[in-house]
Amino acid sequence: MERLDGARLRQPTAPADPRKPHATGSHTRKRLLLVALKLFGERGYANTSTRAIAQAARVNIASISYYFDSKEGLYCAALDQLVSASRLDVSAFTAPGQPIGTLLHDLFSSLLAPLRKGRTAGFAVRLCLHELIAPTPMCRDKIAPVIRDSHQALVGVLCSHIGADDAHQDMSRLAFTILGMALQPVMMRDVIDGIHPGLLQSDAALDTWIARMVEGSTAMIAAEQRRLAPSAAR
Incomplete structure (x- = not known):
């Protein structure tokens, strides 16, 4: 098709029919x-x-x-996007013979993985916040099992390392505390960026954060081990 000045006009294209598969x-x-x-x-x-x-x-x-x-x-x-980005490989995490520091590093790397996704991570974080305020049945079906599996896997690792019973409340409390360290930067990304920009802005910054989490968690585990040692000896 041509205009009066001789320039060619692009033929209008009909919108793609969503009921039919197409290249795009x-x-x-x-x-x-x-x-x-x-x-x-x-x-x-x-x-x-x-x-x-x-x-x-x-x-x-x-x-x-x-x-x-x-x-x-x-x-x-959308929830699957969030879950798949931070899903913990429980079988690898609970493999025997690995140092506790290595296991913790794998745990934190998995949980903080969404922060490496750029702007998509921000959308996912806001979605999590809405789910905390007004949980939906879809969230309970998809996210709750992931959190439960991660918690139970961590409790098992802690009990094996410390030599405590897996029904011990202190092991569950310690697991929640360690997991909370990873959830804070994910759930409070906007707040952290506003207070101290740069802490989460690059892969190197996240690697540093993960390293500090491993150090802090290792110290807490050692303290719990010392605290439980007298009762274990009796």
Whole structure:
């Protein structure tokens, strides 16, 4: 098609039918997922409509049904992004014969992995905060088991290292304390950046943070071991 001045006009293209597979399908799905993660993180599940997500992603609203079946399916996929980024390989973590420092380093590296994802991490953190305030059934199904598995794996490692019973309340308390060290920078990323920019801004900065966590956790474990030693001897 040509204009009156002879310049060619690009033929208008019809929007892709979301019901049909096409070359850009993978890109569309990723864009929908990123936008959903952002909006769910900003507004929460209940206050985010599929129409708002489709408009922000610049796609037909039917694309959500095609790629994710429903709003709930899209939200579960967003939660999967968060879970997969920080899932602990329990079998490797509980492998016998590894030094406690190595195990702790693997633990913290896994839990802080979302912070290496750039802006996506910020969206995921906000999503976590909304889930803390107003938990959804999807979160209980996906995130709670990950936290439970990580906690139980850490309790097992601590009991083996210290020589305590796995039903000992102090072991569970210590595990929660150690896990809390990793959750703080993930959940408080914006606050930390506002108070001391640079602490979480690069891979090197995260590596330093992980190293300090390992040192602090090792010290707490040693202190607990000393504290329990007299009762174990009796």
